[in-house]
Amino acid sequence: MGVIYFYGADRPDLFRIEREAMDRAGKVIARLDALLPESGTILDVGAGDGFTAERLRTTAREVIPLEPSQGMLRPAKLLWWVGGEAEHLPFHDGTFDAAYSTWAYFFSRYLDVRPGLDELRRVVKPGGILIIVENLGQDQLSDYTQGDTSADLNFWKKQGFEFEEIQTNFEFENADDARALLSLYRGTDVSEPPLTLSYRVGLFRQGLVESALGPPAGSPSWPT
């Protein structure tokens, strides 16, 4: 499907607001940190400006950000940047111990993301783990977005992924930031923006480490 247009390449000012506001508490990154191997080499597909990669990398765990859009890359950040797309990963089979993607390419409701999944399964070693993060919808954020941006739960279930919900918030620093971003989302001026919006995130994971980890405490099972 090629590179999916993302406004952040043209509007780094708005992307900075979004990236800091969405899940300001850092619950998604904390959960990724807990699920990913503590050491080894991890692939971040559609890494954007490297916000997540730089928070997950440690001396023992290298995180490689793969990003197709020049406008999103931040070469000044000390990461091993790789240009490329989810459907054509420029790596040998079994290169990585795990791979994840947060709100990039794997938008299951509208796109056929199976070519990207095939690539993840190719470049991650047997025994590794795949993690995809998408919106879940039915939250206050959805009052401001256009169309249904939620994950297709049935798709991930059919693909053999486990599911957990992360309840977090969009939290803006000030009304100007909230107005700028929510107006972009809605396509019209949001004159009296809220500073906090509930935000439901879906984390979908698959891998042989699953049996060792077991389901996360308190996570919902698949809806029937």
Ligand SMILES: C[S@@+](CC[C@H](N)C(=O)[O-])C[C@H]1O[C@@H](n2cnc3c(N)ncnc32)[C@H](O)[C@@H]1O
């Ligand atoms: C909403 S941003 C998310 C960025 C980052 N993952 C994060 O959580 O901050 C979506 C990213 O996906 C990238 N992208 C678009 N098409 C892609 C593709 N075919 N393969 C991989 N990444 C893609 C965009 O350039 C953009 O950086």
